[in-house]
Amino acid sequence: MTIKTSAARPGMYVHSVEGGWMASPFWRKHLVLASARDIAKLIEAGIGEIVIDTDKGVGPLVPASQPLSVAAAVELAGGARAVVEQSRGAMLRMFADARMGHAIDHRALAPLVDSITQSVARDRRALLTVTRLRSKDEYTWLHSVAVGALLIGFARHLGLTDTEVSDLGLAGLLHDIGKMAVPSAVLEKTGSLDPAELAVVRHHPEKGHALLLGGDVPDVVRDVCLHHHERVDGRGYPFGLAGDRLSLAARMSAVCDVYDAVTSQRPYKRPWTPGDALARMQSWHGHFDPELLAAFIDHIGIHPPGALVRLRSNRLALVLGTGGDDPTAPPVRAFFDIPTQARLPLTEVATDAAGDPILGSERGAYWFGMSWERMRTAVLTANSNDAPPPARAVGA
Template sequence: MLVTIKTEDARLGMFVHAVAGGWMASPFWRRHFVLETAGDLRKLSAAGIAEIVIDLSKGIGPAAAPHRPPFLPAPVADATMAAVPADAAEPHPPSRRRRAPISAEQRAQAVVDASKVIVQAMFDEVRLGRAIDVQALTPVAERIVESVTRDAAAMLNVTRLKTKDEYTYVHSIAVAALLIHFAQTLKLPDEEVSALGLAGLLHDIGKMAVPKALLDKPGKLEPPEMAVLRHHPEKGHALLSAGGGLPAVVLDVCLHHHERCDGRGYPEGLRGDQLSLAARMSSICDVYDAVTSQRPYKRPWSPSEALSRMRSWSGHFDVELLDRFIESIGIHPVGGLVRLQSSRLALVIEGNDREPTQPRVRVFYDIPTRHRITPYDATATVAFDPIHRAECGQRWFGDDWDALEAEILAGPPSPLTPIANVMSKGVLS
């Protein structure tokens, strides 16, 4: 016998047959299950599910409402209580301990946890050969948009924390968050931001057509194995095309997120001018999350190390777009030129794993006076002198930038010297 009850009335031992909003709204992987722990009850409540359908033939039913037999008289107060003041008749209720306010990271973690369940469920359905219910992912993308808009740093930090067992699912959520934040930084329209979030969630759906043993292999893939893996963009594109109703950008990102600007990517070997903005953005976000995540076969790179290496890969990314990405997440790679809040230029000389947005820098140039200053090293903290934005050395110092950069990094502190003698193209303020 099936009975619908309010979620607040759920009890341990109940057999849940269905939840309001359908299976994709459920925080549980199984369609039908028994409520076995207090954590199960908390999951239902946290997911915002108003009602559940329980099966009385397989579990317990609702608790009986307390009632008083109609023939019992109402209790009469003892005569000795008549003289006791009303406020003394009842003991004071115990004071409730105030809960600590929920942090931005906790809010972001809740979004990731709820999204992970739905993404994993959908991916597993695809692996079993079932159709994709794309409509179920739209609310997930919208929740990620809201979380990134509320506190991007918290969301991006949380998505970096993933185990090898959940890498595929959380990687999709992380790429969605990175694409959303990147798109917001580029001031793309809201509908494009949401579509890119959905694209991030589905960009690796083709991996569900790849043998799981290959995806989970702890060592480096052999050439034949890599050839199999490299077909996942095409397989994903075919799966999404068959379902229909998706924005074109979702199909584009799924098919082209492994292309390179020099034409050496896959599956089509397109060059930079043949790739859409969304494809070039997704390539950056996909690689950045992959190399900063714990994988079965490699340690994660720190954000600063990852961005430094990505900047050194000739032909892989759209260079201007990569610089905008670096600016968007506020993590500057070693060797990058930055402008400090004090209107001084500095080179990043060391990353900061605990506070990635506050690296060690070597300050060497004063913008208002347009002079070099005696170099000094400092940590670019909010209290000291935070980084305002990334800068381009060639724009400031022209063709002399490479030599000047090497001198600043390698040489001893130099005296205050006008910069005019090393400039070939003037200073941009």
């Protein structure tokens, strides 16, 4: 039965949603609405209609009763939307100042960094869900808010200090400020850019850095602005700095910037799912700091196919698929016991709460040295009845 989302109520079993589950703030195929907050999340994501299964959950109320009003539902959705709305004015003023060549007064962004920090603390995905609803014109400021939120969450995950966390949030908000010097026609072009246009776009880190020189922003803000397009193999821009010549903040911002860009809806492309994005980013050797990317994947909580993970049982396993109903709990194949350093018969394991949950990412080269890639292929391609692959652990 199809109903208006605004008429939904807790206890309903949602079979499907308008626009498909990619459009929904819930990363699963089926959903029982647990609370008004769940309904609010659907409404907030712009989902107007849902299909419910009344055999598996409650049905709609009789027409005489009051459905949950849109306003009430949106209010219940928490502060995420408010944070984005609040950011609009502050960010657009900032960008306008930059466009006019005025000095950037970053203090105006301090309350915004605070509310993003609080929003991320409440629900690390809330803000990112909202920022998926972006139009072409709004791309740069919403991308900036999203990168700020990702950097705040990532910095927290890495255990950085409160000052470092908020400085990185500010850095995320301002990292693309130099885009204001790029003509809109180039910025919004859907086709490929010619060499001259590409050169203009690639100049935005230095433009932004120059804009920030006059202000008293923390050093890390200028650092992120200038270096967020560098790569650890030295093939990024503008300077081609490699490895540890890039600060932690620069390497973190490269990960967050690309992750938000590829998971965003743009006029000329469909967004990648988070799992897809992380899997592809992991396959781009030399682009990101591999240890930081692994930590970022732990922060997002979605381990892509082919990733090496540690299970609660202290076994190492490879992720086999995307997790179906719950991308945070994909099927895995366990092959190595950490306490005894012993290879195990290949075993397929469920990683949901009832199974053997994933504790975090691991690096194959740390555990198995040079033989890792061969071993990964053997584990992934073997039938689970086959003998375990030959390998010897070199990690501790």
